[in-house]
Amino acid sequence: MAASEASIDDRAADFFAGLQDRITDAIERIDGGGRFREDSWTRPAGGGGRTRLLADGALFEKAGVGFSDVHGQLRPEMARALPGDGADFRATGLSLIFHPRSPRIPTVHANVRHVRHGSRSWFGGGTDLTPYYVVADDAAHFHRTLRQRCDRHDPGFYPRFKRWCDEYFFLPHRNEPRGVGGLFFDYLGAGAEATAGQPAPGEQAPRENDAEAMFAFVREVGDAVLDAYLPIVERRRGDAWGERERRWQLLRRGRYVEFNLLYDRGTVFGLRTDGRVESILMSLPPEVRWEYAQAPEPGSPEAESLAAICARRDWAELGSV
Amino acid sequence: MAASEASIDDRAADFFAGLQDRITDAIERIDGGGRFREDSWTRPAGGGGRTRLLADGALFEKAGVGFSDVHGQLRPEMARALPGDGADFRATGLSLIFHPRSPRIPTVHANVRHVRHGSRSWFGGGTDLTPYYVVADDAAHFHRTLRQRCDRHDPGFYPRFKRWCDEYFFLPHRNEPRGVGGLFFDYLGAGAEATAGQPAPGEQAPRENDAEAMFAFVREVGDAVLDAYLPIVERRRGDAWGERERRWQLLRRGRYVEFNLLYDRGTVFGLRTDGRVESILMSLPPEVRWEYAQAPEPGSPEAESLAAICARRDWAELGSV
Numbered sequence: 001m002a003a004s005e006a007s008i009d010d011r012a013a014d015f016f017a018g019l020q021d022r023i024t025d026a027i028e029r030i031d032g033g034g035r036f037r038e039d040s041w042t043r044p045a046g047g048g049g050r051t052r053l054l055a056d057g058a059l060f061e062k063a064g065v066g067f068s069d070v071h072g073q074l075r076p077e078m079a080r081a082l083p084g085d086g087a088d089f090r091a092t093g094l095s096l097i098f099h100p101r102s103p104r105i106p107t108v109h110a111n112v113r114h115v116r117h118g119s120r121s122w123f124g125g126g127t128d129l130t131p132y133y134v135v136a137d138d139a140a141h142f143h144r145t146l147r148q149r150c151d152r153h154d155p156g157f158y159p160r161f162k163r164w165c166d167e168y169f170f171l172p173h174r175n176e177p178r179g180v181g182g183l184f185f186d187y188l189g190a191g192a193e194a195t196a197g198q199p200a201p202g203e204q205a206p207r208e209n210d211a212e213a214m215f216a217f218v219r220e221v222g223d224a225v226l227d228a229y230l231p232i233v234e235r236r237r238g239d240a241w242g243e244r245e246r247r248w249q250l251l252r253r254g255r256y257v258e259f260n261l262l263y264d265r266g267t268v269f270g271l272r273t274d275g276r277v278e279s280i281l282m283s284l285p286p287e288v289r290w291e292y293a294q295a296p297e298p299g300s301p302e303a304e305s306l307a308a309i310c311a312r313r314d315w316a317e318l319g320s321v
Numbered sequence: 322m323a324a325s326e327a328s329i330d331d332r333a334a335d336f337f338a339g340l341q342d343r344i345t346d347a348i349e350r351i352d353g354g355g356r357f358r359e360d361s362w363t364r365p366a367g368g369g370g371r372t373r374l375l376a377d378g379a380l381f382e383k384a385g386v387g388f389s390d391v392h393g394q395l396r397p398e399m400a401r402a403l404p405g406d407g408a409d410f411r412a413t414g415l416s417l418i419f420h421p422r423s424p425r426i427p428t429v430h431a432n433v434r435h436v437r438h439g440s441r442s443w444f445g446g447g448t449d450l451t452p453y454y455v456v457a458d459d460a461a462h463f464h465r466t467l468r469q470r471c472d473r474h475d476p477g478f479y480p481r482f483k484r485w486c487d488e489y490f491f492l493p494h495r496n497e498p499r500g501v502g503g504l505f506f507d508y509l510g511a512g513a514e515a516t517a518g519q520p521a522p523g524e525q526a527p528r529e530n531d532a533e534a535m536f537a538f539v540r541e542v543g544d545a546v547l548d549a550y551l552p553i554v555e556r557r558r559g560d561a562w563g564e565r566e567r568r569w570q571l572l573r574r575g576r577y578v579e580f581n582l583l584y585d586r587g588t589v590f591g592l593r594t595d596g597r598v599e600s601i602l603m604s605l606p607p608e609v610r611w612e613y614a615q616a617p618e619p620g621s622p623e624a625e626s627l628a629a630i631c632a633r634r635d636w637a638e639l640g641s642v
Contacts, residue, residue, distance in 0.1 A: 039614065053613045064613065173598050254605070261582035262592075271583075277494050284575070284611040291607065292374045292385070293360065293599045 008211055009090055009121065012114035012218075013069045016094040019112070019222045020067040023096060024052050026226050027065070030233060033058030036065070041276050046072035047090070051279040055286070059237060061101040064282035067094050070275065074117065078272055083190045084117025091115045091273075093125070094222065095266065097283045098229075103249035104239035106131035106138065106179070106232060107256065109283065110225045111266060112218050121211065122190035123218045126161065127225050128169050129232075130179030130256065132249045133301060134308040136318050138232045139180040143316035145228040146183050146221075153217045158316075161185045166312050171259055177309050178259050182228075183221065189214040248302050250289035257288055329532055330411055330442065333435035333539075334390045337415040340433070340543045341388040344417060345373050347547050348386070351554060354379030357386070362597050367393035368411070372600040376607070380558060382422040385603035388415050391596065395438065399593055404511045405438025412436045412594075414446070415543065416587065418604045419550075424570035425560035427452035427459065427500070427553060428577065430604065431546045432587060433539050442532065443511035444539045447482065448546050449490050450553075451500030451577065453570045454622060455629040457639050459553045460501040464637035466549035467504050467542075474538045479637075482506045487633050492580055498630050499580050503549075504542065510535040569623050571610035578609055 006014075024036045034057025042048035049068030054060055071090035079087050093113025100107065110127035129142045143162070150158035165184035170177050189211040260267050260283050270280035296302035327335075345357045355378025363369035370389030375381055392411035400408050414434025421428065431448035450463045464483070471479035486505035491498050510532040581588050581604050591601035617623035 051613075055613060062613070173592050173601075250608075257578060257609075258582060258602075261579060271494050278614045280494075281579075281611065282613050286611060287571075288578075288609045288611075289607060290602065290605040290609075292372075292376065292383070292603050 008215060009092065009114060009116055012123075012215060013092040015215075015219055015222070016069075016092055016112065016114075017067050019094050020050070020052065020065050023094075023226060024054075024065050026230065027054065027060065027063055027098070030230060031057040031059045031063070034060060034063070036063075039278075041279070043070050043072070043274070043276065045274055046070060049276070049279065051276070051282060053282060057101075059100055059102070059105070059233065060098055062099040062282075062286040063097070065094070065096045066279050066282060068092065068275075068279065070273070072273075075272060078269070079117070082115070082117050083122065083187060084120035086118035089115065089117045089273075091269075095283070096225070099253070099285050100233070102236065102239065103132040103241050103245040104236040106229075106236075107253075107285075108225070108229045110222075112222045114215075114218075120190050122186070123188045123211075123214045124186035125218060125221060126165055126168075126182060126184035127221065127228065128165055128179055128182035128184070129229070130252075131309075132252050132305065133245070134180060134305040135236070136308075136315070138235065139313075139315040140318050141231060142180070142182065142228045145224055147316045149220045149224040150183070150217075152220065153213070157185075157217070158183070162316075169259065171255060171263070173262070174255065174258070175310075176255065176306070177312055178255065179309060180315055181312065188217070247289065248296070250287060251291060251294055253285035253288045254290045256285055260284065329536060330413065330435060330437055333444075333536060334413040336536075336540055336543070337390075337413055337433065337435075338388050340415050341371070341373065341386050344415075344547060345375075345386050347551065348375065348381065348384050348419070351551060352378040352380045352384070355381060355384070357384075360599075362600070364391050364393075364595070364597065366595055367391060370597070370600065372597070372603060374603060378422075380421055380423070380426070380554065381419055383420040383603075383607040384418070386415070386417045387600050387603060389413065389596075389600065391594070393594075396593060399590070400438070403436070403438050404443065404508060405441035407439035410436065410438045410594075412590075416604070417546070420574075420606050421554070423557065423560070424453040424562050424566040425557045427550075427557075428574075428606075429546070429550045431543075433543045435536075435539075441511050443507070444509045444532075444535045445507035446539060446542060447486055447489075447503060447505035448542065448549065449486055449500055449503035449505070450550070451573075452630075453573050453626065454566070455501060455626040456557070457629075457636070459556065460634075460636040461639050462552060463501070463503065463549045466545055468637045470541045470545040471504070471538075473541065474534070478506075478538070479504070483637075490580065492576060492584070494583070495576065495579070496631075497576065497627070498633055499576065500630060501636055502633065509538070568610065569617070571608060572612060572615055574606040574609045575611045578605055581605060 034054040036052040036054045038052045040050045047070035051066045054063040069092040073087040074089045095111045097109045107130040112125035114123050147158040161183040165181045168184045191209050355375040357373040357375045359373045361371045368391035372387045375384040390413040394408040395410045416432045418430045428451040433446035435444050468479040482504040486502045489505045512530050
């Protein structure tokens with residue numbers, strides 16, 4: 001590496017910061033009403049970030065896009081749980097979550113990140129779609145967009161990362177997936193031996209040890225999220241809904257909360273590395289309901305949507321578009 | 322023990338089942354509108370319970386009272402984390418949580434339980450009060466009632482179990498207690514050596530190894546909950562509230578959800594022992610809000626309530642009643 005060339009850590013941080021700008025611009029445009037409020041923050045133990053939150057927009061009840069670039073010392077139990085050595089770490093990334101007001105528009109989450117821990121560093125991330133009312137064409141559009149972008153890098157990526165996503169975004173206590181999935185990947189570029197024993201299904205391909213190639217892939221995923229999601233927003237924004245659909249949305253949002261607080265690794269990592277709480281928990285939906293032993297009536301649209309989610313279909317092969 | 326005498330496990334189960342009847346009767350009476358619906362359930366791996374839920378009552382938006390008596394084999398990591406030996410366990414207990422509609426009436430939680438694990442068995446439980454608007458006299462009444470009942474058994478119990486409650490019902494990521502506390506205790510009757518290394522502040526008194534004495538204490542606590550709580554409901558049921566107070570209640574309920582899903586031992590124990598999900602999660606409030614970086618205005622009643630909660634006062638010594 002020439003002395004004049006920035007490290008991959010710095011270039012990743014620059015990309016994530018620029019991606020945040022592009023995404024918040026696009027969301028304000030499509031929303032047509034709401035504006036992001038930005039909080040810049042510093043982490044006492046090292047680094048900082050900027051959290052952007054749009055609340056009570058015309059389309060989005062809550063849209064959060066966070067950039068962070070933090071560093072310092074990992075607690076021993078966190079250091080043991082990650083590839084790499086020593087306690088020094090730097091983690092930089094972008095996270096987004098959009099909770100639309102309409103129950104006809106799915107919630108989407110995405111994250112792209114670069115982590116350095118001692119002598120190892122890697123990329124991770126993914127995106128997943130959580131519809132309240134599943135429309136096969138929409139799920140197909142989301143997955144096909146992701147598959148097409150993955151295929152530019154490695155034809156094995158989409159099937160592997162789709163499966164990993166299905167396994168990760170799953171609520172064992174409910175025996176339910178969180179939604180219709182998408183992509184999930186981690187430890188890309190860390191080196192095959194560094195990921196031994198890590199929860200990565202499938203084989204580690206040698207190409208994945210090429211940090212530059214993995215950075216290119218992560219840029220592709222980051223740029224693909226809006227292409228995968230915004231056409232669905234446009235298709236569904238005019239669809240009618242009422243109290244019944246709203247109630248179902250609020251109940252399903254309860255599952256989202258359960259996943260994020262019981263299982264989500266990003267939440268746990270953030271809370272255990274003394275991250276900024278409001279930025280970590282900006283993923284939580286604005287309004288939520290829990291009703292005891294609530295189950296949709298057999299044959300109802302809600303029951304059909306839940307069944308479609310539980311079926312974990314090969315969405316890219318379905319739908320008419 | 323004479324052959325004709327029931328085991329302490331069975332007598333504890335009988336007491337908890339009877340307590341459920343007394344509590345649901347009293348709650349229906351004071352609510353004056355809602356009725357409990359009962360679900361009897363069996364646990365495939367052993368035992369069962371009956372969950373009673375009152376929804377959309379006149380006073381209570383959601384009131385849950387669960388009795389359970391489950392047994393079977395603990396997973397190895399659970400077995401290691403508890404006093405006792407082997408994998409066989411039996412856990413019986415009563416849990417209740419009342420979420421009133423009015424933000425002027427506090428939420429209350431209580432649990433009393435008996436656990437046997439191999440050659441060891443013990444009692445645990447407690448109760449804690451979560452006001453949205455703190456009224457010192459109400460918190461004082463709650464704590465004084467508990468102190469008086471504790472003192473009948475051991476003058477050291479109230480100060481120790483009050484402190485344990487303050488330590489347990491605490492959200493480290495928010496640096497906030499859940500509410501104004503109450504009592505929390507565990508491993509009573511397990512034997513001093515069985516609780517070595519367990520997170521029990523203070524010294525283990527020899528008396529606590531007397532299972533019959535501890536059973537008497539747990540009966541006292543179980544019977545005290547309504548005496549500690551219902552007078553507060555009567556005092557506050559006529560107090561006015563509007564949208565502002567409702568919003569604050571929904572935001573504070575978010576903290577309740579965060580505690581129960583991130584930290585609550587009962588939730589974790591239940592989910593890790595394949596408990597009945599709807600019964601475990603009946604503690605979650607019916608309607609909840611999360612707003613990004615929401616903090617009450619300085620000097621407002623909401624800010625004062627939060628400050629009173631964070632001060633973790635010696636409530637039994639305060640208030641005018």
